Amino acid sequence: MATIRLVQGDITSESADAIVNAANSSLLGGGGVDGAIHRRGGPAILAECRRLRETDYPAGLPTGQAVASTAGDLNARWVIHTVGPVWSQSEDRSALLASCYRESLRVAGELGASTVVFPAISTGVYGWPMDDGARIAIETVRSFAHVVEEVRFVLFDAHGYRAFETALS
Ligand code: AR6
Numbered sequence: 031m032a033t034i035r036l037v038q039g040d041i042t043s044e045s046a047d048a049i050v051n052a053a054n055s056s057l058l059g060g061g062g063v064d065g066a067i068h069r070r071g072g073p074a075i076l077a078e079c080r081r082l083r084e085t086d087y088p089a090g091l092p093t094g095q096a097v098a099s100t101a102g103d104l105n106a107r108w109v110i111h112t113v114g115p116v117w118s119q120s121e122d123r124s125a126l127l128a129s130c131y132r133e134s135l136r137v138a139g140e141l142g143a144s145t146v147v148f149p150a151i152s153t154g155v156y157g158w159p160m161d162d163g164a165r166i167a168i169e170t171v172r173s174f175a176h177v178v179e180e181v182r183f184v185l186f187d188a189h190g191y192r193a194f195e196t197a198l199s
Contacts, residue, residue, distance in 0.1 A: 031175060031176060032171075032175035032176070032177075032178050032179055032180055032181045033179065033180045033181070034168070034171060034172070034175070034180075034181050034182075034183070034198060035180065035181070035182045035183070036182070036183050036185065036191060036194050036195060036198065037182055037183070037184045037185070038184075038185050038186075038187070038188065038190075038191040039184055039185075039186075040066065040184070040186070041063055041066065041067070041147060041149050041184040042066045042067055042069075042070040042071070042104060044105065044106075044147045044182065044184055045105035045106065046105075046106050046143075046145040046146060046147040046180075046182065047106060047107050047108065047138070047141075047142075047143035047144055047145045047146065048098070048101075048106060048107065048108045048109070048110050048134075048137075048138045048141065048143040048145070048146045048147070049067065049101060049104055049106045049108075049109050049110070049146075049147045050096075050109075050110045050111075050112060050134045050146065050147065050148045050149065050151070051063060051064055051067045051109050051110065051111045051112065051149075052064060052112070052114055052149050052150075052151045052152065052154070052156075053091070053111040053112060053113055054113055055090035055091050055092065055093065055113050056083075056090055057079040057080075057082055057083055057087065057090065057091055057097075057111055058076065058079060058080070058083070059076060059079075060155070061154075061155055062154045062155050063149045063154070067104070067109060070103065070104060071101055071102035071103055071104045071109065072102040072103040073102070074100050074102035074103075075099055075100060075101070075102045075109055078099040078100050079099055079111070082097060082099065091111060091112075091113050092113065093113045093114070093115050093126050094112075094113065094115070094125075094126040094127075094129035094130055094133065095112065095113065095129070095133055096110050096111065096112040096130065096133035096134040096136070096137045097110070097111055097112075097137065098110045098111070098137050098141055099111065106147075107141075107143065108138075108141055108143060110134045110137050110138060110146075112130040112133060112134045112151065113130070114126070114127055114130050114151040114152030114156050114158070115127055115152060115156065115158075116152070116156045116157065117152065117156055117157035117158040117159070124162075124166055127151065127152055127158065127163065127166050127167075128166050128169070128170040130151050130152075131148065131151070131166075131167055131170040131171055131174070132170055132174045134146070134148070135171070135174045135175065135177055135178060135181075136174070136177065138177065138178055139177030139178060143178060144178055144179040144180065145178065145179060145180040145181075145182065146178050146180070146181050146182070147181075147182045147183075147184055148167065148171075148181065148182070148183050148184070149183075149184060149185075149186075150163050150164065150167065150183065150185055150186075150190050150193075150194070151163070151167070153190065154186075160189060160190055160193045161193045161196070161197075163193075164190070164193040164194045164196070164197040165197045167183065167194070167197070168194065168197040168198055169197075
């Protein structure tokens with residue numbers, strides 16, 4: 031069973047084998063975590079994402095799936111891009127959010143990554159309520175974390191940190 035740790039801060043300052051990106055299906059960048067990762071990781075990440083679009087994902091990466099690229103200049107070996115669901119009041123998309131965590135860990139395991147850093151997927155631009163996003167993240171990682179040694183959640187602010195602390199306890 032992996033150790034689960036919580037950190038408050040900027041995910042691009044972390045060192046780990048793999049850093050998970052809250053991407054969109056274009057894989058070509060955006061705001062939030064995605065923007066920060068591409069800015070700090072440099073152009074090698076975008077170049078590899080473009081190749082992934084030309085080869086394996088011509089229509090984009092589907093919601094709930096995950097794929098790895100180089101981590102460029104980040105203190106990591108890989109960035110694992112995953113696409114969270116947009117929050118919906120009328121439709122329960124929790125299974126897709128859980129799938130992001132599970133698929134990212136599966137990819138990490140295949141790569142041989144032992145430390146994996148996650149942001150709170152979907153809780154920014156995609157509007158998922160933080161408390162519920164934290165609960166799904168912790169529950170899913172607890173059941174699938176046997177493939178890695180450490181899972182670290184990096185929460186941008188105190189509100190996110192407290193939500194994950196509550197979900198963990
Ligand atoms: N480090 C850690 N957490 C961060 C950082 C950071 N540097 N920046 C934001 N957060 P978001 P999403 C927090 O919007 O909701 C992009 O445009 C943020 O406060 O990054 O999955 C993509 O291209 C929030 O709690 O991801 C997609 O189009 C959490 O990270 C879309 O946004 C996730 O916020 C994905 O939206």
